[in-house]
Amino acid sequence: MINFGYKIMRDESIDLDRNDMRIAEYLKLHEPSIKLCIGCGSCTATCSTGHFTDFNIRQVHTFIRRGEIKRVKKEIQRCMFCGKCQLVCPRGVNLRNVILTINRAIEQIG
Amino acid sequence: MINFNLFVLPFFLGLIYVVIAIGKSWYQWIKALPAIDKVKFMAGIRHPRQVLSALKEVFLESLIHRRMWKRNPLLGYMHMSFALGWFLLIVLGNIESRFYSGVHLNAPYYPIFLKFFIHDKLVIFFEIFSVPGFFRFLMDFLLLFVLSGLVLAVIKRQKSRWFGMKRTTAYQLTDLVALTCLWLIFPMRLLAESFTAGYYGSGGGFMTQPLGNLLVRIMPLPDDLVAYAMWWGYSLALGIFFITLPFSRYMHIPTEVLLIFFRHFGIQPKKWYSSISDIEVQACSRCGVCIDVCQLSDAGIHDSQAVYFIRGVRDKYVPQVISRKCLVCGRCQEACPVGISTDSLRLIKRRELVSGQASDFSFLNTENNPSLQAEVVYFSGCMSHLTPTIIRAMKGIMDQAGISYLHLDEDRSVCCGRPLMIAGKDRQAHDLVEFNKNLIRSTRAKILVTSCPICYRVFKEEYNLPIRIQHHTQFILDLVKTGKIPLQGFFKKVAYHDPCDLGRGSGVYEAPRELISKIADLVPVSKDANNAMCCGGSLGIFEASQQQRNAMTAGALDILLQGQPDIIATGCPLCKKTFEKQSPVEVKDIAELVYEALPKPAYYSASGQSRPAVSFADELI
DSSP: OOOOSOOOOOOOOOOTTTSOOHHHHHHHHHOGGGGGOOOOOHHHHHOTGGGTSOOOHHHHHHHHHHTOHHHHHHHHTTOOOOOHHHHHOTTOOOHHHHHHHHHHHHHHHO | OOOOOTTHHHHHHHHHHHHHHHHHHHHHHHHTSOHHHHHHHHHHHTOHHHHHHHHHHIIIIIIIOHHHHHHOHHHHHHHHHHHHHHHHHHHHHHHHHHHHHOSSOOOTHHHHTHHHHSGGGOOOSOOTTSHHHHHHHHHHHHHHHHHHHHHHHHHHHHOGGGGTOSOOOOOOHHHHHHHHHHHHHHHHHHHHHHHHHHHHTOSOOTTHHHHHHHHHHHOOSOHHHHHHHHHHHHHHHHHHHHHHGGGSGGGHHHHHHHHHHHHHTTOOOOSSOOHHHHHHHHHOOOOSHHHHHOGGGGGTOOSOSHHHHHHHHHTTOOOHHHHHOOOOOOHHHHHOTTOOOHHHHHHHHHHHHSOOOOOOOTTOOGGGSOOOOOSEEEEOOTGGGGOHHHHHHHHHHHHHTTBOEEETTSSOOOOOSHHHHTTTOHHHHHHHHHHHHHHHHHTTOSEEEESOHHHHHHHHHHSOOSSEEEEHHHHHHHHHHTTSSOOOOOOOEEEEEOOTTTTTTTOOOHHHHHHHHHHSEEEOOSSOGGGOOOOSOOTTOOSOOHHHHHHHHHHHHHHHHTTOOSEEEESOHHHHHHHHTTOSSEEEEHHHHHHHHSOHHHHHHTTSOOSOOBOOHHHHO
């Protein structure tokens, strides 16, 4: 096929009624500071892994809130855990524990 | 007269039980040692010198409680009166009993209840210059010594602040039973001996005889029966104490002895939960010193201090939350009078409890790295990327000194791995460690300089690099000492904050202080060096809100600001970043201070290479 320099985007329609909100619920229960997130993206801007890849912790959070947990599983493994995101967060979200909690949630839901 | 009475049975059975229980634990611990440590142990006990030095420490720590004395004389006295007093009561009581029985080996209960068995052999009341009289005086004196400690212990339970401790450990049921029995043993002994002495009108010492006479006069019940009941009570208190000992905190008494021997034989705690960890857990006396030094108290956290964590390990149940709720700053480890490696234990448990979720660092590709080489490699670390002034200062200093260096993580950094390790994810950290190791090796560096104590510690402990690893304070100090950079001091008061991983973690206390005192006025800080506070920004804690962290930071700042400094200096980008948010005075890294102290012309042209680059690595090494 000829490469026109653009491609048709994947269908991004999200059915919130059918998506899996278990990680979101678990996260809110065990690390409630996530509720303070305003989605500013400072965490993603400073991310060490983000300098090497398209890893995007803000996007991961969005996936979780939408219940698209399949994507979360793969993404979260790339975090190096350095904690810069937590230091720059203007809302004081306890981000390293957010990552740990997501890991545990994934483990629990299998 | 037959030296036996039914009341000795609770004591005697308790004693048999406790000896068997302790013997069994000791045997199991030694048997469960890793093979290499078993060899060390067998070699150690055949080495009289090591055994003697261990015995010396047992005497100083388990009986005299030297470290407790250093911490607080009142606490030291309290512990010493119990341990040394009781020990001497047993030893001297045994010697004393030989005068009366005439044989060398008595039944174990005979010396303990001696005064009951020998009351008919004593006629004269006050004959201190005779041998039996002298012993009677000594035994009364020792009993008084122990009782004085008991009074202090009771007061400490109520008013721990009088002992310089903010709070004391909250107890479990078995501890409470054992504690009550322990506290009853010596008053019961006093009453039993006094009543007996009072009833027979002789046989007591300077304390028990007058007290006995008085008690007999005011006691309405038949005195011989009361005395007999007291002997029963004394025996029961001892017996119950012995039976609860293996399940209570008092197991620390026999365990600490073994731990001291292990240490003298060179047996160290492992990275996993081994028999040595088990001994450390049992050796915890739950004295509560760790609660007192723990900064989590500032943040209103009172359930996860080392003593509670260790108790959880001992009871085979540590909630995950408790294992994660710790700064891993190491203050409790420094303060622990038993010398338990509380931080390592915490990390061992984190490794066991953390979710096994794999990490995927396949995006790190060694082949993509430019094969640059330099003798001095500068690794600023993730955190320093958030404090660009530190990096600028370091570059300025190295340019000024004319050093050709390579900034390894100039535009992007791979984490050193410690943040993962501190969460218990050692396996996941392995990839990062290997990547960085290869990267550093490929530069053929002779000196690796880092601005971040977290990286510094992990480079030293985990990387096994055959090169010199320095924190930037050490490196700069070398530059100053070899005359590579001239310094112009300024008149400002500087308080130095020891970062946890640099000070307690890596033992670097002197280099930063020497550097600061070369350029400014170093003011003393009341809690410094190995007792320094944590800034509150620690990567070790996961279960703390921003507000709780802020409270800990405020506590640390209070201490630092006592000397009214103009500047707070530190050697860690994370500490700097944490303090900056709350400090009323400037917070600067030592590199920044040195950079400012460089002579002015160089200060302005520092961005370019002001002098030809020469190899200094050889000179510095």
